[in-house]
Amino acid sequence: xxxxxxxxxxxxxxxxxxxxxxxxxxxxxxxxxxxxxxxxxxxxxxxxxxxxxxxxxxxxxxxxxxxxxxxxxxxxxxxxxxxxxxxxxxxxxxxxxxxxxxxxxxxxxxxxxxxxxxxxxxxxxxxxxxxxxxxxxxxxxxxxxxxxxxxxxxxxxxxxxxxxxxxxxxxxxxxxxxxxxxxxxxxxxxxxxxxxxxxxxxxxxxxxxxxxxxxxxxxxxxxxxxxxxxxxxxxxxxxxxxxxxxxxxxxxxxxxxxxxxxxxxxxxxxxxxxxxxxxxxxxxx
Numbered sequence: 001x002x003x004x005x006x007x008x009x010x011x012x013x014x015x016x017x018x019x020x021x022x023x024x025x026x027x028x029x030x031x032x033x034x035x036x037x038x039x040x041x042x043x044x045x046x047x048x049x050x051x052x053x054x055x056x057x058x059x060x061x062x063x064x065x066x067x068x069x070x071x072x073x074x075x076x077x078x079x080x081x082x083x084x085x086x087x088x089x090x091x092x093x094x095x096x097x098x099x100x101x102x103x104x105x106x107x108x109x110x111x112x113x114x115x116x117x118x119x120x121x122x123x124x125x126x127x128x129x130x131x132x133x134x135x136x137x138x139x140x141x142x143x144x145x146x147x148x149x150x151x152x153x154x155x156x157x158x159x160x161x162x163x164x165x166x167x168x169x170x171x172x173x174x175x176x177x178x179x180x181x182x183x184x185x186x187x188x189x190x191x192x193x194x195x196x197x198x199x200x201x202x203x204x205x206x207x208x209x210x211x212x213x214x215x216x217x218x219x220x221x222x223x224x225x226x227x228x229x230x231x232x233x234x235x236x237x238x239x240x241x242x243x244x245x246x247x248x249x250x251x252x253x254x255x256x257x258x259x260x261x262x263x264x265x266x267x268x269x270x271x272x273x274x275x276x277x278x279x280x281x282x283x284x285x
Contacts, residue, residue: 002248002282003225005031006063006216008234009042009049010198012252013275016131019143020056023273028058031279039063041212043204043238045105045169046075051146065105065169066196066204066238067211070219079218081210082107082167087192089158091205094186095173102173103148104155106166116152123149126174126201170210174202196238204238213241233278235259235270250278 007013015021020028031038040062042049046069049062059073070079083091088104092113095102101119104111112119120138127133127144137144144150155161173183177200184203187195194208212234220230232242235255243249243262251263252274260266267277 001229002036002231003229004037004039004220004223005231005279005282006039006041006212006233006242006246007275008236008239008242009040009044009052011235011254011270012233012239013040013270014052015271017271019052020058021273021276023276025056025058027273027276027279030283034283037061039216041216041232041234041239041242042066043170043172043198045110045148046071047146048148050075063212063215065210066206067209067213067215067241068105068169068206070215079215080167081207081215082169083171083205083207083210084192085162085168087190088162088168088171090190091171091187091193092158094183094190095171097186098175098179098183100173100175100179100183102171103152104171105148105169107169108164108166110148110152111155111161112152113155113158116149116154119152120149123147123174130199130201169206171205172202173205177201196236196240198236198238211241212239213243213245216242217245231278231282233275248282250274250281252278 028038038060040049043066045064061072063070068081069077071077101122124135124138136142138150180201180203192208193205195203195205197203227246230246231248232246233250234242235252249264251259251266252270253266254269268274
């Protein structure tokens with residue numbers, strides 16, 4: 001019997017058109033009514049996740065930063081797996097050498113050595129071209145106002161920055177597909193990290209143990225649950241550890257091919273309430 005449902009956000013639970021659709025919201029409410037715990041698993045940070053959930057009056061526990069943190073309903077950190085600061089310098093050098101815009105997700109904010117306006121403009125251009133997101137959405141009062149690119153702080157002295165009272169959750173770079181692939185080739189030479197892509201034009205770097213599936217295994221051990229009592233659903237390569245660790249797996253039809261190959265069941269796309277379809281299938285078993 002399933003006791004926990006864990007869902008990715010972007011490309012899975014969220015529709016580009018409406019966010020969390022009425023059908024998906026109804027499925028979450030049904031899980032709650034049946035006493036099945038609903039958990040988010042995202043590459044986003046705390047504000048990036050909960051600014052969306054708050055719009056729908058939802059509160060749940062969440063995996064953040066692709067497995068770097070596990071937080072309760074109030075955002076309290078229950079588990080964490082941060083990057084070695086010495087390794088962060090090597091990762092950033094890969095991006096800097098190729099002039100790839102990047103953002104460092106730290107426990108006290110978001111940082112870059114570039115001019116923050118440069119990174120913000122590049123991120124907004126990418127969102128407009130790739131997802132059709134209007135630039136106005138990133139302004140104050142817009143739906144994307146909490147995106148990290150809007151809150152970047154410039155690093156003037158990198159060693160001083162790393163010596164501060166903070167931890168590094170992840171580093172994300174974004175650029176053209178070819179540039180990102182070349183960066184990945186360089187990242188392979190750096191020990192102690194894991195890197196995955198939510199999309200073909202980005203790469204997200206974390207500690208090698210900071211993956212969604214790995215931290216979820218620790219969570220269910222703490223809760224006394226077995227793998228068979230957990231359902232997972234996701235669409236991207238940053239979800240792959242969920243599919244490798246948990247057998248009750250679902251993928252929306254828009255998922256990348258590798259995820260669909262690993263999934264136990266493929267359902268409709270994120271634009272067609274694929275999450276709700278997966279929940280209904282699971283509840284009918």
